Amino acid sequence: MHDSLTKLLWQLSEAGEPAVLFGRQHAAEDDAAFQRMLALGVLVHGDRLTGWKACHDCDCGADERDVRWRRDVPFAACPADNRRDEVLTRDDLATFTLSIATMVSETAAALGLGPPEELAPGLWRLGRLTDGRVLTAAPIRAGILLPGLVAALRAVDAEGPIVLIGPRLPEVRRAELARQGIHAVPAEEVVVPVGHHPPLGFDLARLPDGNAGRHRLVLTPATSTVRFDGREAVLRPRPFQLLRILARQHRRGVPLVSRHDLHQELFSPGTADTAVRGLVSELQGLLKKAFGADAVEGLIENRTGHGYLLTLLPLTVWINE
Numbered sequence: 415m416h417d418s419l420t421k422l423l424w425q426l427s428e429a430g431e432p433a434v435l436f437g438r439q440h441a442a443e444d445d446a447a448f449q450r451m452l453a454l455g456v457l458v459h460g461d462r463l464t465g466w467k468a469c470h471d472c473d474c475g476a477d478e479r480d481v482r483w484r485r486d487v488p489f490a491a492c493p494a495d496n497r498r499d500e501v502l503t504r505d506d507l508a509t510f511t512l513s514i515a516t517m518v519s520e521t522a523a524a525l526g527l528g529p530p531e532e533l534a535p536g537l538w539r540l541g542r543l544t545d546g547r548v549l550t551a552a553p554i555r556a557g558i559l560l561p562g563l564v565a566a567l568r569a570v571d572a573e574g575p576i577v578l579i580g581p582r583l584p585e586v587r588r589a590e591l592a593r594q595g596i597h598a599v600p601a602e603e604v605v606v607p608v609g610h611h612p613p614l615g616f617d618l619a620r621l622p623d624g625n626a627g628r629h630r631l632v633l634t635p636a637t638s639t640v641r642f643d644g645r646e647a648v649l650r651p652r653p654f655q656l657l658r659i660l661a662r663q664h665r666r667g668v669p670l671v672s673r674h675d676l677h678q679e680l681f682s683p684g685t686a687d688t689a690v691r692g693l694v695s696e697l698q699g700l701l702k703k704a705f706g707a708d709a710v711e712g713l714i715e716n717r718t719g720h721g722y723l724l725t726l727l728p729l730t731v732w733i734n735e
Contacts, residue, residue, distance in 0.1 A: 419444035419451070420613055424601040427514045427553035428581050430536065434460065437508030447613035452510075456517045456614070460509035466490035469498050481507060514553055517614065521551065524615035534566045542571075543618070552580035553601070564594055577621050579604065585665045592729045597622035599728060600667060622728050629732040631724070633661050636734075640704070647704030653697040656680060660714065660724050664731045669723035676722070694722060 419440045426433040435457060440448050451457040465478040467490075474494035481502065482491045488507055492498035518538050522530045527541030527549070536557025540549040548571045552558035558580040560566060567576050575595055582600040583591075591598050604616045632641040638654040640647050649657065659679060663671050676690045694714065701710040715725050724731065 418605060418613075419447045420605040421602045423451070423456070423512055423517060424553055424605065426512055427517065428555045430554045430556060431512070431514055433512040433514065435510045435512060436463075437505040437510075438503075450613055454516065454520050456513055456520055457510040458513060460511045463507040463509060466500070466502065466506075472498060518551055518553065521614045521616070522549075524613075525549070525618075531570070533570060534560055534562070536560070537563070537566060539567075539570055546574055547621070548574065548576045549616075549621075550576055550578045551601075552578060555581045558583065558598070564591070564596060567596060575622070579616065579621075582667065585667075588729060589732070597729060603667065628730065630726055630730045631661065632732045632734065633658055634734040640701075642701070642705050643709065645705055647700075649697075649700055649704075652680070652693060653700055656693050656697050658733065660722060661731045661733055664724045664726065665729075665733065667728065670717060670721050671723065672721040 422435070422440060426435060448457070452459075464481050466481055468474075468476050468478055469492055472492060472494060474492070476493050479490040479492055479500075481488050483489075488502040488504065490500040490502060492500075515532075518530050518540070522528065522538075522540040525540065530538040530540050530551070532538050533550075534557065536554030537552045537560060538550060540551055542548050550567060552560075552563075558578070567578070573595075575597060578591070578596055578598045579601050580598070582602075583598050588598045599620075599622060604620045606613065606615045606617055630643055633639070633654070634641075635654075635658060638649050638651060640649055640654070640657065656676065659676065660669070660671060663669050673687070673690050677685070677687060680693065681689050694716070698710070698714055701713065712725055715723055717723065
């Protein structure tokens with residue numbers, strides 16, 4: 415089940431149009447948002463399905479089952495054995511097409527911005543926030559992979575930070591863009607949670623603040639060297655390895671690492687579960703000694719029952735592999 419209808423729409427948009435949503439594809443708790451999407455024209459009623467998936471264990475050779483009706487009740491008819499007929503609902507057969515341009519326009523409106531400007535096929539400028547950041551969107555993967563992406567964005571906004579929202583990019587590509595002042599963030603990480611209004615908005619607090627790419631934390635595994643805010647220190651191998659794991663996950667955009675995963679990667683199976691907690695404490699002590707307690711306060715956060723993560727902004731961590 416998808417986290418929210420908005421995330422699902424952004425995922426569907428990646429391949430471009432026609433993007434089709436099936437009737438039972440969104441979660442029940444998203445129904446109000448779903449009706450809102452229909453009212454706005456983001457979703458449009460499509461043709462009703464006339465075929466249904468084949469029985470998973472049937473050997474009749476059919477690619478799909480015909481949809482038939484019996485007293486206004488639809489069912490998927492098995493061509494080999496009517497005992498395998500599957501009763502459906504009208505919602506099962508409903509389809510909806512996604513208007514990507516309308517979704518982008520309504521997203522800009524939800525953020526209090528003006529009409530978006532299409533800079534290239536699949537690439538839009540949504541507008542400028544009050545703090546100077548320019549929001550752009552590439553819901554279609556072809557838009558974010560555009561060969562002239564940087565030039566297209568900078569043709570309108572020559573200077574200043576640009577936030578680019580769209581499909582997830584490889585970390586190397588994200589870092590390349592960040593060094594040019596363009597900070598790519600996956601849409602799934604910044605869409606507003608289920609139940610929030612308006613449903614197409616973004617959580618602005620989760621967007622890169624424009625400092626992304628100016629790496630605060632840099633690790634050099636070959637020498638176990640840590641550079642933090644311009645100062646350097648060399649750590650012992652095991653604490654450095656722990657910091658490297660946390661940094662790696664931060665670079666991947668999923669910074670939380672469970673205690674179980676850390677234990678598996680850092681210790682042998684017979685090691686006590688408390689070893690991870692002890693190593694985290696050792697690492698924190700070394701960082702405080704090297705960079706000052708105030709400087710690294712809260713740098714490593716313990717999410718009780720979930721794991722550990724670095725609390726730095728996206729793309730401010732680098733590993734010199």
